[in-house]
Amino acid sequence: MRISPLLPAMPVFLLLVSGQAWAHAMLDHAEPRVGNKVASPPREVTLTFTQKLEPAFSSVTVTGPSGQRVDAGKARVSGNQMSVPLKGAGAGTYHVNWHVLSVDTHTTDGSFTFQVGP
Numbered sequence: 796m797r798i799s800p801l802l803p804a805m806p807v808f809l810l811l812v813s814g815q816a817w818a819h820a821m822l823d824h825a826e827p828r829v830g831n832k833v834a835s836p837p838r839e840v841t842l843t844f845t846q847k848l849e850p851a852f853s854s855v856t857v858t859g860p861s862g863q864r865v866d867a868g869k870a871r872v873s874g875n876q877m878s879v880p881l882k883g884a885g886a887g888t889y890h891v892n893w894h895v896l897s898v899d900t901h902t903t904d905g906s907f908t909f910q911v912g913p
């Protein structure tokens with residue numbers, strides 16, 4: 796385990812000092828695509844980031860149309876990608892919430908939605 800004592804303060808510090816000027820692991824793209832509509836519930840969600848991730852400190856949760864958790868298992872991290880399997884939950888809006896630690900020791904998080912339906 797490598798946990799910097801400064802880690803919890805880093806995001807605030809970075810916001811105050813530099814905004815987005817430094818490179819962090821930001822979401823580059825996702826499948827299903829951010830804000831898009833897909834015909835049937837996907838088997839998994841894959842997020843691709845702008846930097847490699849630390850697997851032990853990176854996670855993603857997904858909630859389905861009625862707010863229930865639909866992520867089915869631990870997220871898998873490979874390089875700059877993170878995937879999580881889903882259990883199908885029908886049509887509606889799915890919320891994806893991610894929280895990652897990049898190899899440069901900065902944490903970032905964010906969320907997006909995609910739609911399932913005809």
Ligand SMILES: [Cu+2]
Nearest residue numbers: 818819899901
């Ligand atoms: Cu960074």
